[in-house]
Amino acid sequence: MDRRNFIKTIGVVGASVLPARSLRSEEIANEAVEFKGILVDTTRCAGCQNCSVVCAESHELPEPDLDEMFEINGNRPTTPDQWTTISRFEVGDEEIYVKKQCMHCNQPACATACPTKALLKTEEGPVIWRGDKCMGCRFCMISCPYDIPKFEYDSPNPRIMKCVMCWEKLNEGEIPECVANCPEEAIVFGTRRELIDQAKSRIYTEPDRYVHEIYGEHEVGGTGYLYLAGVPFDQLGFKNDLGNVAYPEYTKTFLYSVPFVITLWPAFLLALHNATKKDEKDVEGGM
Amino acid sequence: MEIATKEKPILAQEGKRFFKFILSEFKPKGKLITPFNIFAAIVISVGVVLIAIRFLTGLSSVTNLSQEFPWGIWIGFDVITGVAFAGGAYVLTFMVYILRLEKYHPIIRITVLNGFLAYVFYAGALLLDLGRPWHVINPVIGNSFGVSSVMFLVAWHFMLYMMAEFIEFSPAVAEWLGWKRIRKVLAGMTLGAVILGITLSTLHQSGLGALFLMAKGKIHPLWYSEFIPILFFVSSIFAGLSMVILEGSISHKLFHKRLSREIRHSHNDILMGLSKICAGALFVYFFLKVLVFIHEHSWTYLNTPWGYWFLLEVAGFVIIPLRLYMLGYRNKNFTLIKVAAVLALIGIILNRLNTSVIAYNWQNFGSYVPTWMELEITLTVILVEIIVLRWIVNRMPILSESPAWALSGNVRDRVQKIFLVKEKANKEEKEQWKVSTM
Numbered sequence: 189m190d191r192r193n194f195i196k197t198i199g200v201v202g203a204s205v206l207p208a209r210s211l212r213s214e215e216i217a218n219e220a221v222e223f224k225g226i227l228v229d230t231t232r233c234a235g236c237q238n239c240s241v242v243c244a245e246s247h248e249l250p251e252p253d254l255d256e257m258f259e260i261n262g263n264r265p266t267t268p269d270q271w272t273t274i275s276r277f278e279v280g281d282e283e284i285y286v287k288k289q290c291m292h293c294n295q296p297a298c299a300t301a302c303p304t305k306a307l308l309k310t311e312e313g314p315v316i317w318r319g320d321k322c323m324g325c326r327f328c329m330i331s332c333p334y335d336i337p338k339f340e341y342d343s344p345n346p347r348i349m350k351c352v353m354c355w356e357k358l359n360e361g362e363i364p365e366c367v368a369n370c371p372e373e374a375i376v377f378g379t380r381r382e383l384i385d386q387a388k389s390r391i392y393t394e395p396d397r398y399v400h401e402i403y404g405e406h407e408v409g410g411t412g413y414l415y416l417a418g419v420p421f422d423q424l425g426f427k428n429d430l431g432n433v434a435y436p437e438y439t440k441t442f443l444y445s446v447p448f449v450i451t452l453w454p455a456f457l458l459a460l461h462n463a464t465k466k467d468e469k470d471v472e473g474g475m
Numbered sequence: 476m477e478i479a480t481k482e483k484p485i486l487a488q489e490g491k492r493f494f495k496f497i498l499s500e501f502k503p504k505g506k507l508i509t510p511f512n513i514f515a516a517i518v519i520s521v522g523v524v525l526i527a528i529r530f531l532t533g534l535s536s537v538t539n540l541s542q543e544f545p546w547g548i549w550i551g552f553d554v555i556t557g558v559a560f561a562g563g564a565y566v567l568t569f570m571v572y573i574l575r576l577e578k579y580h581p582i583i584r585i586t587v588l589n590g591f592l593a594y595v596f597y598a599g600a601l602l603l604d605l606g607r608p609w610h611v612i613n614p615v616i617g618n619s620f621g622v623s624s625v626m627f628l629v630a631w632h633f634m635l636y637m638m639a640e641f642i643e644f645s646p647a648v649a650e651w652l653g654w655k656r657i658r659k660v661l662a663g664m665t666l667g668a669v670i671l672g673i674t675l676s677t678l679h680q681s682g683l684g685a686l687f688l689m690a691k692g693k694i695h696p697l698w699y700s701e702f703i704p705i706l707f708f709v710s711s712i713f714a715g716l717s718m719v720i721l722e723g724s725i726s727h728k729l730f731h732k733r734l735s736r737e738i739r740h741s742h743n744d745i746l747m748g749l750s751k752i753c754a755g756a757l758f759v760y761f762f763l764k765v766l767v768f769i770h771e772h773s774w775t776y777l778n779t780p781w782g783y784w785f786l787l788e789v790a791g792f793v794i795i796p797l798r799l800y801m802l803g804y805r806n807k808n809f810t811l812i813k814v815a816a817v818l819a820l821i822g823i824i825l826n827r828l829n830t831s832v833i834a835y836n837w838q839n840f841g842s843y844v845p846t847w848m849e850l851e852i853t854l855t856v857i858l859v860e861i862i863v864l865r866w867i868v869n870r871m872p873i874l875s876e877s878p879a880w881a882l883s884g885n886v887r888d889r890v891q892k893i894f895l896v897k898e899k900a901n902k903e904e905k906e907q908w909k910v911s912t913m
Contacts, residue, residue, distance in 0.1 A: 265542070267542070297689045300623045300624060300689070301624055301625070301626060301689060302621050302624055302626075303614045303621040303624040303626040303627035303630055304610065304613040304614050304619045304621050304627075305619045305620070305621045306619070319607075320610075321610065321613055321619045322606075322607055322610060323605050323606070323607050323608065323610035323611050323613060323614070324605045324606020324607035324608070324610070325601075325604075325605055325606075325626060326545035326546065326606065327624070327626045327686065329542070329545035330545055330546060330686070330687070330689070330690050330693075331689035331690065333691075333692065335542070335543070338542050339542065339545060339606060340533070340606075341533055341534045341535035341538075341540060341541070342532070342533045342534075342535040342536070343533045344530060344531055344532060344533050345607070346533060346534070346606040346607065427692075429692060430692060435689050435691075436623065436689075438688040438689050438691055438701070439623075439625050439685055439688045439689060441701070442625065442681070442682070442685040442688065442704050443623065443625065443628070443685075446628065446678060449674065449677055449678055450674060450678070453673070453674040453677060454670045454671070454674050457569075457573050457669075457670045457673055457674070458670060460573050460574070461572065461573045461575075461666065461670075464573070464574055464575045465575075466575070
């Protein structure tokens with residue numbers, strides 16, 4: 189092989205490899221889409237409820253009643269009209285405020301339960317609801333470990349109402365309304381990995397300020413919302429008994445057995461039908 | 476082509492005859508004004524109004540459903556219990572067509588019809604409960620397959636199973652209409668439909684239990700276990716057969732005039748056989764219940780109000796019917812068997828409602844009690860089903876004999892054999908009588 193031929197060959201091979209390489213890098217880039225999440229630092233929250241107000245405004249929900257928070261000591265569940273609430277907990281002599289909304293699980297029970305994929309875990313991380321698919325069976329409400337999806341029982345055209353992490357805003361390159369409008373910077377938006385790093389560094393730098401645990405890092409297989417707190421989480425109304433197994437795992441065994449039953453059962457039944465045959469006369473079917 | 480042109484006038488003629496026949500069949504056969512009919516008319520008219528209100532103003536206008544209790548009795552009783560009660564059809568088709576237990580052949584049609592109507596009406600009651608029922612078509616037409624969802628599986632199975640049961644039942648329709656050729660084709664599809672139906676039933680009877688697998692932590696540990704699907708499947712066997720026993724006894728009285736010779740002859744024998752199978756299935760179910768109970772380490776819950784409620788369900792409505800079925804079978808006591816069937820059915824209602832409604836969200840303060848309107852609408856669904864059932868039984872050969880042209884060789888033989896045996900017995904009796912008087 190002379191030099192010219194060598195260069196030619198290299199050129200051809202290189203040219204053919206180039207698009208392949210760029211394709212591969214695209215593939216890697218696709219894989220590298222990380223779930224976005226939100227970190228809530230309950231030690232920073234001052235309970236101003238600005239997040240509830242801007243959330244209602246941006247999703248065309250009725251204005252929330254801000255006084256309600258002071259009437260209850262403990263969990264305030266979300267409602268169809270209020271996708272994010274602030275709960276007030278009196279622990280010892282201090283008041284702790286906790287933002288509650290959809291946790292945006294990594295492997296959500298609601299989206300797994302949904303027979304029409306109306307509830308969908310998007311690639312970006314938010315769990316969204318699509319009205320053109322939902323048939324209103326409320327199986328998501330049965331399945332959600334945090335009782336988050338809420339249903340409009342008083343509407344003839346009811347919707348499933350829950351936090352969608354301002355998914356439309358994310359698509360336009362903006363950040364969720366609640367994060368953008370938190371005066372105390374108690375909530376931070378970012379990729380889940382970054383947020384876990386940040387939470388850990390906060391715990392390391394101020395070990396006395398925080399409980400050494402990030403709620404949502406492992407719970408139900410990991411959630412998009414992550415929490416830091418100064419007191420144990422069960423004192424702030426967090427469920428501690430949910431385990432670290434992702435909820436879809438609970439129906440997996442059953443669903444895996446379905447193809448086996450569908451393929452093996454008819455063959456077995458047919459064989460049994462033939463095995464019990466007495467004589468030729470009995471072959472005909474019919475009732 | 477040739478045939479088509481030839482048959483055209485025949486077809487037209489046949490069509491005319493067909494519509495005339497259908498119209499005449501829509502006329503009521505019995506007295507129109509009876510206590511039952513008046514009762515049904517009142518309940519159904521109120522129910523229709525309530526259903527209209529429900530669709531115009533939303534679920535909260537007629538139900539007590541809430542954010543904490545998204546499923547009430549429309550799901551817990553109508554759908555989940557109703558489908559278990561309809562399990563008799565797949566068990567009986569298995570016995571008759573797969574195991575060829577010919578003894579049970581005479582009641583196969585009424586059982587399949589009951590099962591089919593139960594699915595149409597009770598699974599159909601799901602539409603009342605759906606918030607956005609106009610999207611019920613979404614998981615079917617494939618623009619959004621939620622294949623990871625147990626609900627998706629159950630929905631598809633309901634639909635396919637209704638088709639399978641209709642095919643199993645269709646020869647009776649063909650006999651009613653006098654369609655000989657079509658009947659033959661339909662009868663040929665029976666075995667396929669039966670095999671499909673049993674497979675689908677295995678999966679969706681257990682699938683109804685699997686719906687609750689992700690409600691871990693919400694359902695009381697005495698009712699939640701990873702084995703719910705298996706428990707639901709096994710209990711659907713005796714639930715279905717107990718319903719067959721109960722319905723059989725009722726229709727034996729109500730439709731006495733229409734009963735075929737074969738059914739009259741074999742009714743008691745069939746009841747005995749079914750009670751034996753029910754006892755067996757109940758025993759297996761009880762055994763599994765104990766196994767699951769030990770497996771889940773639920774001892775600590777036993778000495779609580781929930782524990783007593785659980786014990787009532789298991790002792791009162793599993794062990795007692797099991798014992799009664801055995802006693803009834805041994806002593807040939809039909810009353811005991813019927814009582815056992817009723818108790819077993821109450822046990823199923825309790826179990827399904829406990830899982831889906833009563834022991835659901837047990838740690839929360841709130842609770843769910845159905846409104847009278849939810850009960851009224853449930854009753855409406857049941858009454859409409861009974862009326863449709865009555866209409867069909869009074870017209871098609873369900874309990875009555877098939878027309879002679881429709882009987883296949885072996886069925887004719889069987890009927891003839893029974894008839895001969897009876898005739899012989901009669902003759903012998905007469906002769907005896909003669910002898911004794913002489």
